[in-house]
Amino acid sequence: MTLRPARSDIEVFEESRPALLGLAYRILGSRADAEDAVQDTFLKWEQARKDEEPIDTPASWLMTVCTRRCIDLLRSAHKARVDYLGTWLPEPIATKAESTSEDHVALASSLTTAFLLLLERLTPKERAAYLLHEIFDISYPEIAKTLNMQEAACRKLVSRARTTVDRPEVRHTVPRERQEQLLGAFEGAIVRGDTGALSALLADDIDLHADGGGKVPTILQVLRGKEAVLAFIIKVVRPAWISNRWVPVDINGARGVLLENEGKIVAAMSFSYDESGQLADIFVMRNPDKLSRLGAEAIE
Template identity: 90%
Template sequence: MTLPSFGSFGSDIEVFEESRSTLLGLAYRILGSRADAEDAVQDTFLKWEQARKDAEPIETPASWLMTVCTRRCIDLLRSAHKARVDYVGTWLPEPIATKTEPTSEEHMALASSLTTAFLLLLERLTPKERAAYLLHEIFEISYPEIAKALDMQEAACRKLVSRARTTVDRPEVRHTVPRARQEQLLDAFEGAIVRGDMASLSALLSDDIDLHADGGGKVPTIQQILRGKDAVLAFIGKVVQPSWSANRWVPVDINGGRGVLLEDDGKIVAAMSFAYDESGNLADIFVVRNPDKLARLREEAIE
């Protein structure tokens, strides 16, 4: 996926809006937070407006916008890392609604870069490694343009991407699971929560499954990652099922795959997304309960 090019300037708003969706997708992948991504895109627009008012020569608007947005994201990511050190419990990316086109291979590949598992791997990279990798590997930006965006030599950018690949390019994280298999998992999970049918869910779980829960210290949840099939099933049966059985179960597309929202009197109280192993079994369950991270789930889907 590449940033759009523009043949004519039009108004400031028209030019910016043509690239807004792509910039938002880039910013979210770098930051793991929709709120921060929207701030970065808004800051980019304000700088765009000011540059046009100052009659600053901009030969390639798309490249200019990408550069400004990337640099702003790197600044925000550095600040975010400091805050995440003091985060209460397990930190997970803010869940987002996503557009799903099962028949499009290109879209499926792009969606795999939105999964919670992939975004958590990106957390292991430095801010510039993360930006360089995403720009080149996901958004297909050339190394010369990346070098300009990061204010680095092209050779240094190539090294950043190469180092990032050793951490991020894992087949088990980027492989896609057929939608039918995802639906099967959702049905089994609903059966476990609503009817207490743990057997159907158990058959779909990996033996070394992990359950991650993010409450941000604002709602009760487990503080550490729960590991192993027996421990996860016991927790679902003894804690999750009694607590959630009366909630409304809403299947949705979250972070590039099928997920679910739990609603209580119309209010979202939890969002779940999943990761699968190469056999199609459930490898990770990601539960976000932090109300601050659930507040924007009804907004425009990210691509």
């Protein structure tokens, strides 16, 4: 009988890395902070193995360490987000789109900008407990160990989080064809100034959110209402973007678009839809710091 060689510590970690990165991003809403949390987890993993600490279930150990680190980072990030100049939006990320299975679609829906913004309303522990249980299917006893709490308390955390987060319209997904139709209509408004097709797809109470981080010009408040949004697109967005290259991509679990100027990404747009398939939100990322990592590996 041929014995399979034992996996190295790095191989064990790399096997868990995609899940850790996905969890960390969902908790933190920041690619940069998520990568820091995962790197810190790896360093602790290395040290634990050097100390020959007995670890019976490496995946659970890594998830626990990563979650606790994310909670610490989220608490320290809170003040910065409160003091943020203008509208704070989660850092956009590239996502994989090769699978159309129900499980993949459900997981992708937990990456949308609208969903991540709802998570911002939760406490750090509520956010972690909800994601661990509802998105990553971790049992309550395991969550209790991770958060160092009683199981009953963890159940209450998830229950409270559900009242805020579990809204059908936020996790609602529309067919890819509808998303492509929206991108085509939006491009037509920018390139040709034709808003007819786009207007037909916008909800009357649509919101436009833009994040410049105080580094580039953009609106500081959420723009509300179909008429105001269309006027802004034609009068402000079109003149600024008409010469840019339009690149449809998958962003935060759905179809979005990048705007490139001389090979540099200058904006990214993602969208959310209501239950009737109308466009409910437009999210425009202009902050160059948050655009800089869009070329990194896709998150699942």
